[in-house]
Amino acid sequence: MLDQRNDDSMGNGSSTTRKTYAMLELCHVDTYYGNIQALRDISLSIEEGEIVTLIGANGAGKSTTLMTICGINRPRRGEILWYGKPIHHLPPHEVVSLGISQVPEGRLIFPDLSVSENLDLGAFLRHDPTGVRNDLDYVFSLFPILAERRRQAGGTLSGGEQQMLAISRALMARPKLLLLDEPSLGLAPIIIQQIFAIIEKVNADGTTVFLVEQNANQALRIAAHGYVMENGRIVMRDTAERLLQSEEVRTAYLGM
């Protein structure tokens, strides 16, 4: 009912007709793994300051979407625009330097590096020591437990602490856009609450957030807009509020 793939109003088609650009826009992106097509005609847009969520079942292509944005996977067709400029041909380190940081699925903490070293690497591309020190204080204020464990090896942290470290590491790059892939995966409900509260705070402090989740209920509660993905396609797009009330979303993703 809300399938608006032919609607040009939300990030579809050429952007030349518009005067202002979205922060990030995907236009008709197709991504393949070898001969297997993982993303089919993905178009979406993220406005500065928003929390936008992408929900869908396991294997729908959500992580591939994030990896394509970051330049790890290359789209075979389509464009990715950052404030109107194409970035889909850039290597990953140049995408990061634009201000796009990802917290990947499974956290990917460096297990043999200390918490401090993991955080240092988050700021790898930065050359403003004072700013980095301030941001370190900032992430320690968000997650005081990390300050306590700063000398510990990343691999010795609990799942929740690793997720906090992964988010903090991404924030150390001082991103304009934070991409989060399943931050709630495998965590206890109380930790999930805490993580989502922090995501809202980070957003309120000025970072745009693109949140990929299977936990649709939680994600739609904090997001402004949402996209629903199935089998590599975007099948719905709307405000988060309306998606939460949609019959299809409720039966398919909220288990109601």
Add this chain to the structure above:
Amino acid sequence: MSACVWGGMDIQFFIELFFGGLTRGSIYALIALGYTLVYGIIGLINFAHGEVYMLGAFTALLVAGVLGVYGFPAGGILVVAALAAVVWCAAYGYTLEKVAYKPLRGAPRLSPLISAIGMSIFLQNYVLLAQTSDFVPFPNLLPPMDFLEYIDYVMGPSDFLILLVSTIAMVSLSLFIRFTRMGKAMRATAQNRKMALLLGINADRIISLTFIIGSALAALGGVLIASHMGQVNFGIGFLAGLKAFTAAVLGGIGSIPGAMVGGLVLGLAESFTTGYFSGNYEDMLAFGILILILVFRPDGILGKATVEKV
């Protein structure tokens, strides 16, 4: 029979073998570091690495020859020749990766391995044709070291130099890897390449840096061994490379302290075998160790449970 005999064992002979083993082991360790660094980052056994060591020895010989003609002092010649060899071989290592391995990234694992063996054969024959198949004498450029007078049965000037220089090199490398920005980036890339990319680390630059560092260390080993043995030959890289590879596997391939420990253990084992049994068995011992390690403890002394790279 020597004066200091203890429990039927000749202590002086034992100490001699011990330091001989350390000297030899330090050279293995210097080369083994190159194998382990490269393996840690891209999961490749760079079988052309031993040739870089050989090229280091030859480069130093050529530079020393030229400087000798102009009558520089011997000690100064050795320092300049060693630096030239290190820089030149670092450039070789960088180029080797760009030419032989980078185009094969993403190819099946066997392809870069075959390319490595090809590069090894190429470099050997290139030096054979450009130079000679004979053993070439390497001049003795070491200044006299009077302070070694009382322990001269344990080590001569070249042994002392090997221990000193390789210790400095290994300590510097450890500090670099542990504390610098690029050192951290190297460890991160070794642990998880994808995540390193997502943090803005340029993997190509890390890989190049790894080859540069590994080759520089191997060149240093080559210069040290040339001045120790007093001769150089195009074929010295083959056996030394295999021994150092054994040392890297023994210590745990991919582990930096492992390469150092593995090198020293192998050097000591060879030295004692040669001293108490026969020099004929030293190669057999080294490769016997390699086979036993691969069968019974493939992760080596300091390696961790192997995770297959995808």
